[in-house]
Amino acid sequence: MEHTPSYRFRRFLNWFPLGLTYATMYMGRYNFNVVKNDIGAWYHLDKAQMGIIATAGFWTYGLAVAINGPLADRIGGRKAILMGAVGAALVNLAVGFLFLNGWTARLLVSMSLLWSLNMYFQSFGALSVVKVNSTWFHVRERGVFGGIFGVMISSGYFLATTVGAWLLARFSSWTVIWFVPVGAMGLMAFVDYLLVRNRPSHAGHPDFDTGDGSGAHLAEDKPLPMKELLGKVIGNPVIVALIFAEFCTGFVRQGVMLYFTEYLDEVYHLSKRATLFGATGVSFMLGGIFGGLLCGWMSDKLFQSRRPPVAFIFYLVQVVMLCLLGMALGRGTHGGQIWAIVLLGLAAMFIFGVHGMLSGTASMDFGGRKAAATVAGALDGIQYIGSGLTGFGLGWVLRTWGWDGSAAPGHAPAHAWVWAGCIIPFSLIGAAIMTTIWRARPQSGAAH
Template sequence: MSEAPQHNTAYRRRRFLNWFPLGLTYATFYMGRYNLNVASKSMMDMFHLTKGEFGIIATAGFWTYALSVMFNGPLADRIGGKKAILIGALGASVMNLIIGLMFLNGWQTKLIIGMSFLYAVNQYFQSFGALSVVKVNAPWFHVKERGVFGGIFGIMISGGYFLAMTVGGWILSSMSWYMVFLIPSGAIFTMFLVDLFLVKDTPKAAGFENFNTGDASSHEADNEKPLPFKELMHRVFSNRVIITLAFSEFCTGFVRQGLLLWFVPFLMEVHHIQHGTRMFSMATAGITIGGIVGGILCGFISDRLFRSRRPPVAFIFYLGQIVSLFILGKTGSPLLASFMIGFSCMWIFGVHGMLTGTASMDFGGTRAASTVAGLLDGVQYLASGLTGFLMGHFLDKWGWGSWTYMIMPFSLMGALLMTRLWNETPLRKPAPAKGTLEEHRPLVEDEV
């Protein structure tokens, strides 16, 4: 069984100059995506929108993202992650600029239709983000290093939430609210320029030798070439593990956006916590800190305690979601509610980073990493769309007492799905027919 290679200092330094700018880019993507979340209460109050009406705008974006990321995954596998991240960054920057300028000039006519369209186009370009990060990093990290990368991916996500929620809250408390669209536009464009000069698709493109990454396509002789589209689709959709992961990410999507889309109006209406206050900053900073801790902890436990198996640690984190969401929904304390927002995100982001960022590389391999990441991210946003108009409708009807109870069943379903994959690793053969002996295969095949 081959082990993770011992990289020299020069390689590690160059790899850092690859994934760190990508991480910052992904963080600015979140700043330009979840600015809608942080501005939700301001928009509803200013334009007299019900939660259901605001949810329509969110759903338009979520479902556009879901469909786009599924198509853009195979595209990124063919054109490369660098080109994909540049397309996404430039487009998202332009769309946030347009939205901000429209509100700057007093736009109010047909707001729901117009904002739904513009936010949907923004989400199309946003959909290049995660799959590009996964595609670029797959050749740079051995499978036994990817649990740590899952933690890094979680930090990327958490950094984005810090920019979107905490910095966005500061912007709303001291500037005109449309600045939460204009400032992210500039940040994303800055990272577009950085990626243009720094990011390389493979170690070979940066002057190093490519190596056996130990994932699902590492043993193939022509693994540096893109797969034919038909073979790519067959490889992904005939894989029981990937399909099960897709169902689990559907659950993650509902839990994640169910919390993040509505926590701002929840804190304001139930606990009377406003933008710019210490309690609000505690909640939004808690999202960042909780996400970082969850990402690192999830990756560490997976690599060290479960020998790079992802499902067992995901199972634990799904159960953690249930407990934390129950406490969040029941507490009457503004302090505890603010704390539980971040604590819940620790369990949620840990699973999200592990499944989308790590398992997609493991089971898709370097040749299908973007396609698998696109599938997992896509089904997640299909579920996210339900948290927009549908959850908004039920919140209008039933009130905040129903909020976390609508979310928790999806955490339970995610945990149950992980029990179906408990011992799965990238190169392990599917379970044999009943009555035959199972041939166990190592996580990483020896090179011939």
């Protein structure tokens, strides 16, 4: 089946605003990462205490995404993305007013609760993207879609990091970093309401067999029974292996993303208010774009739409990048700061590539059109359970031993091997898991 130009254009009008919405939701999620060390310093909270707020959010997301996956399969991705974007915007608004009005008497408790609520609504983002696009992309196109998914994630990091740093440099208060995402998410929710449709037939184009065994004309008003949905997850050994791999991805991904601002500040003496810091978001974005597209292209063209071999390669390259980050070469110098930013972008290339491939593509492949959001919820949920360990867990390690094993006050770290050494084992375990499902591919339906 060849897609017509009009279908491709309408599909673009579907996935592009959906992806931009997901990027703005990232802006309302990773703004916390950008300012958490400022908040900690101002309110005398250490890395482990700020990590409690992050862990509360991560684990709420992990549980919510597992629950909301079947919900998104039932109500459709369009309704789910609207719920997520509007809800996350309202919570970011509440956080902004919390700091603006000085309601910070019990900051650790209030921020943990608010951030958990934000992450509940954030959990609809990836589910919606996967659910909607599972009906618009054939199996043989989904590797490329995984690349697109990675691009959107990377754009979200750019909005949070580079735009966030730009806002902090021009405004005296960090409250602005909560209010700007509110407007962005609200605008994109309105655009989604106008343009996004759950499946081609809702936009005037015929549905087709997507090649994942779902069939061509499954009625959306007849969702799979819950028992069958859960069977898609726990009854499939490939999905179970992917779940364990995504636990590792979660630790690696957030182990880097949650602490990169402190890494640049404390190891390389690069403040987030410095002009050069803004290049970090660009580096993340470019790394994520190239990583996502390369991962998708390799999967579809070199491995016949098999995802595990590419994920295996990317996990191993993560180890190399983390080793280089741990060395902290040229720390404290301008050249060293640039080197660190480049390394973070390269690490993002191979971390985001795997994340997009497994959560964004494999979930569609092995869940099928009817259970895509459920499987995406299982994969994304366990990923954020792993992410939660980087909050209080890795935060406690860094507070206790520092970046290089010396926690002496005012000590200038010679390297960051404690940080990198905690993350590397999870990349190695993820690579090992991929070898157990090396030849896995989805059941094929009719020829495309």
